[in-house]
Amino acid sequence: MSFVERLRAERDLPDEELKTLLETDRFDEELHKTADEVRQSVYGKAVYLRGLIEFTNYCKNDCYYCGIRKSNKAERYRLTKRQILDCCAQGYALGYKTFVLQGGEDPFFTDDVLCDVIAAIRSLYSDCAITLSIGERSEESYRLFFESGANRFLLRHETADENHYSVLHPAVMSLSNRKQCLFNLKEIGYQVGTGFMVGSPYQTTRNIISDLRFMQSLSPDMIGIGPFIPAKGTPFESFPNGSVELTLRLISVLRLMFPHALIPATTALGTLHPQGRELGLKAGANVVMPNLSPVEYRGKYSIYNNKICTGEESAQCKDCLKRRIESAGYEISDSVGNVKRETVK
Numbered sequence: 213m214s215f216v217e218r219l220r221a222e223r224d225l226p227d228e229e230l231k232t233l234l235e236t237d238r239f240d241e242e243l244h245k246t247a248d249e250v251r252q253s254v255y256g257k258a259v260y261l262r263g264l265i266e267f268t269n270y271c272k273n274d275c276y277y278c279g280i281r282k283s284n285k286a287e288r289y290r291l292t293k294r295q296i297l298d299c300c301a302q303g304y305a306l307g308y309k310t311f312v313l314q315g316g317e318d319p320f321f322t323d324d325v326l327c328d329v330i331a332a333i334r335s336l337y338s339d340c341a342i343t344l345s346i347g348e349r350s351e352e353s354y355r356l357f358f359e360s361g362a363n364r365f366l367l368r369h370e371t372a373d374e375n376h377y378s379v380l381h382p383a384v385m386s387l388s389n390r391k392q393c394l395f396n397l398k399e400i401g402y403q404v405g406t407g408f409m410v411g412s413p414y415q416t417t418r419n420i421i422s423d424l425r426f427m428q429s430l431s432p433d434m435i436g437i438g439p440f441i442p443a444k445g446t447p448f449e450s451f452p453n454g455s456v457e458l459t460l461r462l463i464s465v466l467r468l469m470f471p472h473a474l475i476p477a478t479t480a481l482g483t484l485h486p487q488g489r490e491l492g493l494k495a496g497a498n499v500v501m502p503n504l505s506p507v508e509y510r511g512k513y514s515i516y517n518n519k520i521c522t523g524e525e526s527a528q529c530k531d532c533l534k535r536r537i538e539s540a541g542y543e544i545s546d547s548v549g550n551v552k553r554e555t556v557k
C-alpha cells in the first residue's frame with residue numbers, strides 16, 4: 213500500500229512517514245484525488261457557505277504576525293448591533309445559513325454586549341448557525357455565549373509547539389491557555405474549529421506534525437488552514453509568503469486524517485493564487501466564507517497584506533463564489549451545514 217492509501221485506511225501515519233509526505237510533491241496528485249474521493253463519500257459535492265462578519269478590528273493582543281495587533285497602526289472600527297443585524301439580514305436574503313462573527317479580542321464587547329447581539333441574531337434566525345471567532349475568553353463567558361444562542365466557535369491554535377508559539381506571540385500569551393480554551397469549548401457543546409498558518413515564520417515540518425497530533429487529541433469539527441501572508445508594519449512584514457502547494461497538500465492530508473471535518477478553502481489561499489479556493493476545494497476542502505461585512509470596513513480588517521474580496525458588495529461576492537465553486541465541479545448547499553459526526557458502532 214502507498215503512503216496515501218495507508219493514510220486513508222488508518223487516518224494516521226508515523227511521524228517519519230508524515231514528514232516524507234509533507235516534504236515532497238511526489239504524492240500530491242494521488243493525495244488530492246484520494247482526499248476528494250473521501251470528501252465526496254462524506255459530504256458529496258456540497259460546499260457550505262459561511263457569511264463572515266468582521267465586526268471589530270480592535271484587539272488587546274499583539275501577535276507578531278497580525279496586521280490588527282494592538283501595536284500596529286490601523287484605522288480602527290467597531291460595528292454596532294444594528295450594523296451586525298443588517299449584515300445578517302443581507303446574508304439571509306442571499307441564502308446563508310451560518311453567520312460568523314469574527315473580531316479581535318476587543319474589551320468593548322463584554323459578555324453582556326456580545327450576549328445581547330447573539331441573542332438578537334438567534335431570535336431572528338432560528339434556522340441558522342451562529343459561529344464566534346473572537347479569541348480567548350473564560351469558560352464562563354463561552355458558556356454564556358452558548359446559552360445566548362451561539363453554537364460554533366473558531367479558534368485557531370496557530371502552532372501546537374511551545375517554542376514556536378513563543379516565537380509568534382508575546383510572552384503574556386500562552387499556548388496552554390489557548391489549548392484549554394479549545395477543550396472548554398468542546399466540553400460546553402460547541403462545534404469547534406481550530407487550525408494554523410502554513411509557512412509561518414520559523415515553522416518546521418516537525419511543528420506541522422505537532423499541529424496534526426494536537427488536532428488528533430482535540431478531534432475538531434472544523435479545521436482552517438491558510439498560507440501565512442505577512443502584514444505590513446508587523447515584526448514579520450519582510451518574511452516570505454507561505455506555500456500554496458504545501459497548504460493544498462495539507463488540506464488533503466487533513467481530509468484523510470479527519471474525513472468528517474469541515475475544511476474551508478480560505479481567503480488567504482485565494483489571495484496568493486487566483487484559483488486558490490477552487491484548488492482548495494479540489495484538494496478536499498468543503499467550505500467557503502464569503503464576506504458579509506459592510507464594504508466600507510472590509511479594507512480595514514487587514515490581518516495580512518493584499519487580502520481579496522474587500523471591494524465587492526455581498527451579492528457580488530456570492531455570485532463570484534458560486535461561479536468558482538461550480539467551475540471546480542461542486543455545488544453550493546443551502547443547508548445549515550453542520551458537521552457530520554461519525555456514528556460510533
Ligand code: SF4
Nearest residue numbers: 271273275278281316
Ligand atoms: S491574531 Fe487575533 S488575537 Fe492576535 S493580534 Fe490579531 S486579532 Fe488579535
